[in-house]
Amino acid sequence: MKAFSTLLDTLVYTTSRNRKLALIAAYLRETPDPDRGWALAALTGELDFPAVKSSTIRNLMKERVDPVLWTLSRDFVGDTAETASLLWPESDAVEDDPANLSETVDALAGLNRTTAPKELPRLLDRLDANGRFALIKLATGGMRIGVSARLAKTAFAQAFDVSVDEVEEYWHALEPPYSDLFAWAADGSEPPDVTGRPRFRPFMLAHPLEETVVDLEDYAAEWKWDGIRIQLVRVTDAEGSAQTRLYSRSGDDISATFPELLDVLPVDAVLDGELLVRGTAQGGEEGGAASFNALQQRLGRKTVSKKMLAEAPAFVRLYDALIVDDNDLREHAWTHRRDALEALMPRLPDSHFDISQLVEARDFDHLAEIREGARDDAIEGLMLKRRDSPYIAGRKVGLWYKWKRDPLLIDAVLMYAQRGSGKRSSFYSDYTFGCWDGDPDAGGELLPVGKAYSGFTDAELKKLDRLVRRTTLNRFGPVREVERTLVFEVAFDSVHSSKRHKSGLAMRFPRIHRIRWDKPVHEADRIDALKALVKD
């Protein structure tokens, strides 16, 4: 545990990517199995101890520290694990050499909701502040120490001089503490046997088009649908039993959230597509997809009710075929894969699948016209795919472009500000803004319409933070209400009606487009202007 908590602590303070890679690689080389496997799982976010939630830690703390002092401390530090590790009463039971990582993982895995509040304090008492930080991070998941899963895997590859793409290929078929993976990379054993096991292939991603103009001879265009990008994988094992899995963009297994898609794929394949919910907002009757709002109701659930399945059935709009019937198509050109996908379509039930239609245009200007017309549809924009390009993991310049439609804009007034978390914990960086519910010169009031925490530079953040501190009217915990003095030009992708907000509106992807230091607040937009843009 000591080596692991030292690693975490050092990583927190290391800014250089190369230094981070070297630190993790050295740890993975020097630490014995299975500790290093558990550490790798922790760094890649693969560990989950359902009995320990952030709220478990908060409750433990509130039994030990005055709740007001706890909240003030948490708000200042910006991280529950760190606050708890600092405030935990120092015990006589602190051990010089506490349990190692795998013993700790075993102890955490053995907890349930009832035993956790009793057992966690015993574990915490044995550790110093750094150890407590590591333990809580480990137990609650989400390290937030500036190490992505990809970086951890790259460090693994570096430690044992293997290819990171190969690591990714095996990764999603393996489980912590990855003894097969270490045996292969570190000791030169056979590669892990992943045949017959469903696994994720890294996505091919697009760059923003920006000022580039492309020739439609070389590029095919299709709509960029506003759902979530998924990969559907079906494999049949040696015994002949088939399994289907659904992976999110980051490779998370989200099969349980969409059970209706798990027994409808009749062939072994790896398919790339957009997960959508039936409706008419995107592409009208013909397009048959509901707005992202409708899909959102279904995301992040571990179980799904019958009612939900009936009201918001999911389907996949297919973009690409990576593997069909054991044929790996990734090396082939997009045109070849597209043909294969079109040939596959008749074999798939149209209740759950359709194909993302190509957008035909005479030339680039014509395509631009079509894209402008897409304003009415809740479509994110266009995708441009190089016709002769293989399917390559990651974001390679010149192959795929996303050409988003221009965002919608409103002028809104800053009303509340909240401290950010992580690196921004000392700044008021989350802003709630509002629009007028009537003529501001005739008694109109501001109603909050949304919240944004991006779209400004570090220098602007400092300036905003100073303004918030200087113009505070009221404090509510981490939130400050400010004088109405500042107008934001807010960009957003779409706006929907919502019962959860007082204004009756919910914006999608709001971000600060410009700070209008110059604009008087009474010139900000009315709620009505925003309502006119609603697409449900």
Next chain:
Amino acid sequence: MAATAKAEHSTDRNHHEGRGAGKPGRALYVVPFVTAPFSWIRPEPWGVHVVPADCWIDPGRAVDRALVTHGHADHARGGHGETVATPETLAIMALRYRTGIEDESGEMPSKATPIEYGETIRLAGGVDATYIPAGHVLGSAQILLEHAGERVVITGDYKRRPDPTCAPFEVAPCDIFITEATFGLPVFTHPPIEEEMAKLLGALGENPEQCVLVGAYALGKAQRVIAELRAAGHHAPIYLHGAMEKMCRLYEEHGVDLGELRLVSDHTKDDMRGSVVVAPPSALNDRWSRRLPDPTTAMASGWMRVRQRARQRNVELPLVISDHADWNELTATIDEVNPAETWITHGREEALLRWCQLGQRRARALAMVGREDEDE
């Protein structure tokens, strides 16, 4: 003015409540017999007003007469008609604001009145002021004010840990204790300085080809870090950013031995390999640091206790060294002084206020403006 009216008819200190006391009516001074306790000391957002003497403690604006606790910019400023402070603080203010220095025409626009630790001066209106060591930086003082049998202590900034560069804090019993709360959150506990020195010297030893660049506040922190390095047995030359030089010389003139100091600008990268370099925090991520041999960036500050704070500054080696009292020291000091009331000038006042409430201690936050999070 309900609170004032109530206070006027009562001599019981316990009836002296809340913010009403900040804005007493004029009648309070005209009829001294029914004056509420401590009506002679009035907190304003830009400083504490000592009403009978018509002078200010650490005012944020230029005033006729200022009593200054110490030389940090959020407590001391130029332009006062007269400044009363310890000789060390006045020397610092002379350096920074030309306080007590004649201009070209031979006039002295800012008069300086020195007062030694333990010395008492009589101010107008029958107020006595005594300067007591605060242990914060060279020359730092708490100011004890006595008037009509009542005692008020203004701590300025203070710490309780030993510091080789300044006189140690002394506890002065009082009725009203006006304290800082820079590190007034229970997450702030400063580790023993020996541990932090060991971290610094360890990093230095590990990378003999590099240097360790320590960000430290130019007044106080820098000299303390250097003096503590000397105390830990590090006698090699220490390199200074140009902005540090004058203050270090001033400390030396006041008898603080800092060993051999060299200016970064006089030396090459190779000279500085394996050395400690001290610079103001603003220079850490500045282009200036490119002249150093592959520096490990360290920062000496109480804020380094919080990881995200260190990350914000791209600090690789956080050194939790503070010239302020930590949470346990703030609360223990209030218990030790045991005042009838605690007023909190600046910092994390909400948490210290809460602690006072939990202990049934009468307390209020003064919401002083312009007090920076020192130690940054």
